[in-house]
Amino acid sequence: MPLRNAKTPEKRAQLIEVFLGAGTWTYDLITRELTWSDGLYRLVGLDPKAVAASFDLYESLVHPDDRLAHEEIVELAHANQLSSRRFRVIRPDGHLIWLESRFDRQYDRSGRLAILHGVVQDVTNDHKAQIAHNRAAAANASLRKLVGGEFWRADSQGKLLDYTNWMRFTGQTAEQLRDYDRLAAVHPDDRQHFRTTWQGAIEGKYKLDLSVRVRRHDGVFQRFENTAVPLLDNDGEIVEWHGVSKLVEDIPAKPNLQNAVCEVHIRAARAMLGWTAQELAERSGISFSTIRRMEADAHSVKAENVERARETLENHGITFLSEPKDVVTVTFAAKR
Structure with a gap:
């Protein structure tokens, strides 16, 4: 009526x-x-x-x-x-x-x-929905403890179904998230890899393993290791994806001083210590003739000999600092 x-x-x-x-x-x-x-x-x-x-x-x-x-x-x-x-x-x-x-x-x-x-x-239905939500939140908290990462769900095409954690981390708004294809919060150098890896997993219906950098709300990029598996229906079609994302700390690569340290650095470091070439040979266990050739042209001797000489000098207070464009600076602090 x-x-x-x-x-x-x-x-x-x-x-x-x-x-x-x-x-x-x-x-x-x-x-x-x-x-x-x-x-x-x-x-x-x-x-x-x-x-x-x-x-x-x-x-x-x-x-x-x-x-x-x-x-x-x-x-x-x-x-x-x-x-x-x-x-x-x-x-x-x-x-x-x-x-x-x-x-x-x-x-x-x-x-x-x-x-x-x-x-x-x-409000019976609302109350049941709230209980289900609380249980899901508790289950997610337990999963985070067990796997050390955030659990998430995505649709059959890899688009997130729950944006809460993503919005909290990236600071993106719901409006910005609608423009999914831009991948605005993903590092520009990782976007194509992101698309290709996801598409391959979707087409092949296999486990996803994806490492990608994501921009935090304050502009800092942090790396996530992502693993996901497809949930299939009775016909073998993807219903949705269940995944876990783990935040990993990017460890700066150690400078390759073995190639950067050359004859001038060896001579300068030895002079700072007041050593003769013979003393460096004795302390490093390298022959005197090899030390002489190293100080004339470091590339003319085996790399492991250069590395051993460098370690010997560093053990007695010398520091080799790698700077941009493979420039190496030699400093000395006396060992006490």
């Missing part, structure tokens, strides 16, 4: 209650009289023609753990703390439902709180 055909306020109120799955109540704090609308009777599974609303009836329907005594209602109402309340009701047919009640206060002419007017709505 359309609302426009409800010609009286009472009929309109009844239709609204049906559409919203709601009901209303009024509680007189002075007389302790409780009245319910037809919608509220319908929610709790009672016939308004068979029973009259009362505080005792209310107590018999509310789950024992959620019941409030009359004195508690009065105290909370006066304390201005109970404007909204969620509680369980056990219907006569045995079904348990969750109701949420919101109310407003009415005062008499002397300013005394006299009547509470409330609206009640069935």
Whole structure:
């Protein structure tokens, strides 16, 4: 029955209650009289023609753990703390439902709180959804501890289904995330690798292993190791992907000083220590003739000999510092 055909306020109120799955109540704090609308009777599974609303009836329907005594209602109402309340009701047919009640206060002419007017709505589905969400969050927290990374889900084409963690890490907005193909938060040098690797896994329906740098909300790029497996339906088609991303610290590559250190560095380091070529040969275990050839042309001797000479010099206070464009600086700090 359309609302426009409800010609009286009472009929309109009844239709609204049906559409919203709601009901209303009024509680007189002075007389302790409780009245319910037809919608509220319908929610709790009672016939308004068979029973009259009362505080005792209310107590018999509310789950024992959620019941409030009359004195508690009065105290909370006066304390201005109970404007909204969620509680369980056990219907006569045995079904348990969750109701949420919101109310407003009415005062008499002397300013005394006299009547509470409330609206009640069935929130059972919302409550179940919240429980499922809490359980999923707890499961994800457990997974993070077990695997040391963030668990995530993506659709059959590799697009994230839950953006919360991604948005928190990258600082991207929901609008920016809609432009998925740009991969704006992925390092420019990794984007093509990202696309190619994902596409290969999707087409082959095999496990994904992907290392990629992602820009953090403060602009710093950090590397993630990503592993994902496809969830297939009975026809072997990909339904979605389940994956784990682990943050790894990029370790700067150690300078290849073996190739950068040359004859001039060996001579300079030996001079800083006040050693003769013979002393360097004796301390490093390299022949004197090899040291002489090394100091003339480091590339004319075996690389391992250059490395051994370098380590010997470093063990006695010399430091070889690699700078941009393979420039090596030699410094000395006396060993104590």
